[in-house]
């Protein structure tokens with residue numbers, strides 16, 4: 001217990017002292033997660049919007065699959081990306097394995113379905129509400145999609161935040177394709193996993209605290225957005 | 236406009252006996268059903284290019300459905316709606332506008348709701364939005380989120396947004412249902428001036444006084460069938476069917 005308290009103190013000292021190693025790890029975590037969030041929005045939003053506003057045979061099946069993909073096991077995604085990026089794999093020539101780019105790819109695959117499935121739900125509800133009015137305006141399909149993307153902006157930002165949170169907290173995929181290499185691919189979650197197993201509790205705890213604060217911050221932002229949207233009846 | 240003061244047999248599947256000289260919007264043999272029940276049942280109508288037509292009838296008679304069919308928002312199970320002989324499509328709909336029974340407002344400000352319609356129809360010009368908002372008495376609320384407006388204010392915004400489309404036909408589904416008396420009169424003035432300006436008005440109302448004040452023609456719908464299409468003065472002086480008489484007398488009649 002003595003050890004534990006000491007580790008805790010040390011962790012706080014590291015955070016308060018803005019330890020450069022700590023900052024480097026946090027910085028990479030944020031950059032990887034933000035990049036993955038950006039990619040997942042670029043991929044997931046158009047898919048979500050398209051499915052939301054179109055009717056085609058097999059649509060219900062597509063939605064089931066989209067929802068199921070939200071639960072992709074991270075280690076399986078990590079393995080899949082590893083196999084593709086490893087020297088013998090089809091994309092091995094790019095030399096991306098054990099780089100932040102590989103981590104962004106794995107994270108993007110993990111969270112794109114989240115963005116696609118959640119935004120599909122948000123946009124479909126909006127679309128159903130607006131459908132007749134849009135038809136009355138004789139709007140083109142593209143104009144309809146633009147309008148629901150704008151009117152759903154608060155909910156869509158919430159979706160992006162959820163994806164960001166998932167990616168920042170994820171460890172299984174990035175540890176496989178990133179390898180937790182110091183000063184290169186070490187992010188908060190992989191550092192916690194490995195430092196803990198090595199017995200370096202203070203660093204692991206410091207990172208754990210930062211990760212918790214990040215999760216709290218994201219959720220606070222989501223709540224603030226919800227409140228703002230509700231205040232203006234935009235939700 | 237010729238008087239077509241006639242009464243259709245009840246129920247009817249035949250078209251009008253006399254036909255107005257000019258007509259733009261028409262429907263023939265219109266059917267619509269749900270769950271095996273006919274909700275719109277063999278409706279034939281021809282509308283003059285101008286004037287105000289009021290569609291009246293009991294709750295559940297099918298008035299809102301008929302308006303949706305006429306605007307081409309839902310596909311009829313049988314029959315067709317035509318505009319100068321052409322089947323209705325998005326291009327024709329773009330020359331019409333509709334105010335729904337429950338206004339559907341965008342999650343934007345009052346002003347942005349008007350702008351949206353102006354842009355959708357390519358009728359955006361400086362000052363037009365202010366003109367429209369002033370018209371319906373919403374100038375002071377231009378910056379408000381539209382969905383925070385009161386029910387009556389929302390209806391007025393929906394009307395202004397429909398007028399922003401500069402439609403040739405304006406469909407109004409109980410557009411004054413939740414307005415206070417002075418707003419009702421203000422909206423009636425707007426509707427009348429739109430009609431004078433050449434817009435054909437096809438409106439649903441439960442306000443018999445309003446139908447009397449505004450309409451040149453009455454369509455009485457009963458259980459999905461048009462049982463009377465008549466000149467307004469003649470209709471009110473002498474409603475020809477028991478259902479219409481019961482409606483005007485304020486009796487509750489089971490539509491089915």
Ligand SMILES: Nc1ncnc2c1ncn2[C@@H]1O[C@H](COP(=O)(O)OP(=O)(O)OP(=O)(O)O)[C@@H](O)[C@H]1O
Nearest residue numbers: 269270274292293294295296297298299300301336
């Ligand atoms: N999609 C639908 N499925 C099943 N029934 C429907 C559907 N839409 C409308 N109806 C039924 O059709 C009938 C006519 O509806 P409609 O909304 O046209 O009535 P209305 O004449 O406008 O009545 P009100 O005066 O109350 O507005 C109602 O009995 C309604 O329940």
Ligand SMILES: [Mg+2]
Nearest residue numbers: 298299336408
């Ligand atoms: Mg109705």
